[in-house]
Amino acid sequence: MSAATTSAKTTHFQGVSPWSLADDAGYSAWRAQKLDGYEQAITAPPIRLKDLANPSESERAELAKRCQKTNLAIYETIPLAADPDRVRADLRGFSDALGLKIAERHRSAGELGIVALTVTDATSQRGYIPYSRKPMNWHTDGYYNGPDDQIRAMVLHCVTPAGDGGANQVFDPEIAFIRLRDLNPDYITALMHPKAMSIPENREANGTVRPVSIGPVFSVGADGHLAMRYTARTRSISWRDDDMTRRAVAVLAEILQGDDPLIQSLRFAPGQGMLCNNVLHNRTGFDPDDELKSDRLVFRIRFHNRVKGS
């Protein structure tokens, strides 16, 4: 066998990728494995953590295993609602134990790089939906970040739930990829285009400017994992001016508004949270009744790397 032949074969073998439209066999094999047992995996009870700040080896292994299967792990720990500062410190320990690198540059990143999602009138957060009672449409976190500043994982941890509403739906981007590819592989080509989705620059109240962000919806990282950059918002966004892109975006929105059995609905109790590889998520509005307003508090941490071992 000549060296050239060996090299070509090796390249072909390494090129097996579920994300490549040129590799139907690779995709089919991965798809079957991905969907096998998926529904059971997302209906498993939350992982019980004895000490949020110091997950044990077996707890860490279970978190990684679930993230490996579904890109998401739901956990629960003893609620410490009376002491949010302690929860922050514990969440920092949790992140460190899982080898996650906190993305601290978010304008609202508070102490320890952890953002408190709660209703506020603070100047820097006024007018932003996460800090209001309004519903939030489907998105992945950091979709407006530049290509070198992508968010690969995050934690949402409930300290105090809303009195009414404030639930989340979540959807694995790899399942979104499967749904779209199965309908029409051209949707994937359109959404992998490097100029598929543009978010214009944004001038903050304090005068800083977030630059325009242009990039694909689906991309494949250097680690071979699929990443998704998406928002269902319809204002302050422009899609590539192309018929297939428009169709792909419309079909994706339909999927997210539909009743796909692999879309999960979650409502976290105090001490519960989710660790995920930046899955698609939304939030319902909450506490519409003025008389029954809660002090809903959810901590959010964003990371530049994926959950280790997933």
Ligand SMILES: [Fe+2]
């Ligand atoms: Fe989010």
